[in-house]
Amino acid sequence: MSERIPTARQETGAAPVRTGLLIDGKTVETEEWTAVRNPAAPDLVVGHAAAATPERARAAVAAADAAFPAWAVIPARRRAEIMSEALTLLDGSEAERAALMTRENGKISFESQIEMGVFVARTRAAIDLVDSLDRVRRLDGPPLTSYIHRLPMGVVTVIVPFNWPIAILGASLPYALLAGNTAVVKPPPTVPLAMVRTLELFAAGLPAGVLNVVTGSNEAVAPLLTDPRVRKIVFTGSTAAGKHIMAAAAQNLASVTLELGGNxxxxxxxxxxxxxxxxxxxxxxxxxxxxxxxxxxxxxxxxxxxxxxxxxxxxxxxxxxxxxxxxxxxxxxxxxxxxxxxxxxxxxxxxxxxxxxxxxxxxxxxxxxxxxxxxxxxxxxxxxxxxxxxxxxxxxxxxxxxxxxxxxxxxxxxxxxxxxxxxxxxxxxxxxxxxxxxxxxxxxxxxxxxxxxAVACDDRAPFAASGRAVSDARWAPRACSPSPKRTPSRGTDRNCEHSLTPPASSGRGPAVLRPYVTPTARTPRCKGSSHPGPGW
Missing domain, CATH: 3.40.309.10 (Aldehyde Dehydrogenase; Chain A, domain 2)
Incomplete structure (x- = not known):
């Protein structure tokens, strides 16, 4: 719940953490804050995250929308260079951010350390696909000759869950930005601090407004779903929440990629x-x-x-x-x-x-x-x-x-x-x-x-599903491929390392490019591989 003045008992031995909103390249303070508690000792407060209002959420969307035209026309190779340079701003802070993740999430330190590396690895993997972005596909006649261009969609909202939020963000945000989209990210309410710290550093190397971050209750940030300027929503979370998001997106016919629960x-x-x-x-x-x-x-x-x-x-x-x-x-x-x-x-x-x-x-x-x-x-x-x-x-x-x-x-x-x-x-x-x-x-x-x-995921393959688990194949290399393949494959355990080591390269990313002339093919069910590499 939100409070005006942080009064709850802070952790001992750890500096208080307070994060604001990130809108148009600036840190924005709010009147109310949400206490973030340590799951191992819930009486202790790890820090406070800014509690956005609907007006602040709309301001973040407006900033992303205003930044979109200039970002979209930058050549893809230059966008890749900017993102690569921005990524270096995370260097040296991994241990601090991992420790913060453990305190707010509850997971063991080893997993938090891995998570910081996964975001970097996935961003670099996305950048490695840059050469496929500017390709034009030609369909020769007769009777006509057509050219298919991949164009960015616009403002993308990315909503991630509490379990591996920064790693999961790495499977969508880098592809969206590389393809020329701008973004508004909503961290999970119970685990916002390490993510905000990570994105503050990364966004400092990007043009203002390209990457915005909004924390707060689901009700307060509803404009991230319903604002007509939002053209794509990527969500990972519960099935119930996914249904709500799909219904909200339908108001403006925004594209949706959902990765929901599994049994x-x-x-x-x-x-x-x-x-x-x-x-x-x-x-x-x-x-x-x-x-x-x-x-x-x-x-x-x-x-x-x-x-x-x-x-x-x-x-x-x-x-x-x-x-x-x-x-x-x-x-x-x-x-x-x-x-x-x-x-x-x-x-x-x-x-x-x-x-x-x-x-x-x-x-x-x-x-x-x-x-x-x-x-x-x-x-x-x-x-x-x-x-x-x-x-x-x-x-x-x-x-x-x-x-x-x-x-x-x-x-x-x-x-x-x-x-x-x-x-x-x-x-x-x-x-x-x-x-x-x-x-x-x-x-x-x-x-x-x-x-x-996750330790057995192959980040080169689509993360597809049947039933009510996923709408659209998530993390497939659609974002940066002019002709995305959907070839089912089976994995075995041969030559498989059993560790939480990030893969050298990754092709996963939701569809954040809109095809010009003809749409992409429907995504069939794909079988994944058991090669190593985190896939949260």
Missing amino acids: DPAIVLDDAVLDQEHIGRLVQGAFLTSGQVCMAVKRVYVHRSRYDELVDALSSALDTQRVGPGDDPATTMGPLNSAAQRDKVAAMLAQAAGAGAEVRELGTLAPGAATSKGHYLRPTLVLDPDTGLRIVTEEQFGPALPILPFDDVDSVLHQVNNDWSGLCSSVWSADAARAAALAERLRTGTTWINHAN
Whole structure:
């Protein structure tokens, strides 16, 4: 909630942080501020973010709209040079911004450090595609000869979630700017500070108005969705919010790219390799960022002949986890970002226990964590739950994983393919051909083989989905390609590094160019690859 004078108790040992709005190249102070709290100790305030009004939000859109004509006519190569120079302004601040991210988000320090690097890597990858921007596609006659030019759309609104906000921004903002668009970014309300600091530095190297940042409540920043000058909206978040955004965008027929929730299944076949390496991949696939990742494994279907073996292996691995403050080097899993999210997951677990499922809590709480009021949950397995329970049918977005035995893979396919979610899935088998054949039958945008989650994403591939998970293939190289390809591919775990190392290059970016003469082709469902590289 907003307050006029910051009065809540600040963290000890950390300088107070206060961020303003960024409009037309200037930092704008506001009368009211939003307190940002530490999920590991919610009584402590990390800092305060400016609380925008609708008038301020419209001012940000106006600034982006005014800057658009001049930015759009700058040659693409020069825009790339400007962005590359602006990126150097982030050098030297990574540790400070990562520490701030951990304090406001709750994630472990290692993940925050990786996130700072992912934004830089993705921006550089976008810049590397600059030569494709100015190409003109010629369609020879008879009867006519046509030329297809890719033109920028105008003002782009980018809205990101709390879990990996800066990394996710790197999958859209650089492509929008490189293509000649201007932008207004809305950081997540509970995790705005590190993002604002990052964008203040980056925007200092860009012409005024090209990049604007607005923090505040959803109601206050509604003009970022409804202002007729906004021609593109890129949103990552919940399905409910995505529906609201699509309805708002329809008022002005603004283009929309949505990446929404997922209830991602992992299917463990009877010949799956369940050694330490593969169990480690599955644990990371489900519990990265305490399970708060859209493409995390949300439920596991395992052949009954391997059920006990898998449960024992996962239990042993999860029992080594230490849950505590993200800035504690001994912590392997931080708190959930909000009390509401913790309570939602806890309610799902309570329902499962009440229905007779075994709810197995694992790992240990760090000393003091139990009394800190932090939003902690230990990693938990829910064994053989009824398929109608919320822990199976909904996206938990937390460190709780249902394990369901099966006898017939066709029955699993029926459950998975008739679900509301079609974001990601994974198949675990020693037979790559068998796994690939099953992957083709799954109605999900990305299917990994013997791997899962962001650590297994290939940033060169589209991040597509079916069902209600994504509208438009996100992060595909559409923004900078005159003739974007949509070739489905399958990934295997061969030659796969298992780390959170940013890729050397990336082709992902939402559609931020409007085609002149003819539209681009419809995006079909694409299968992703299990090559390494973060893909939040």
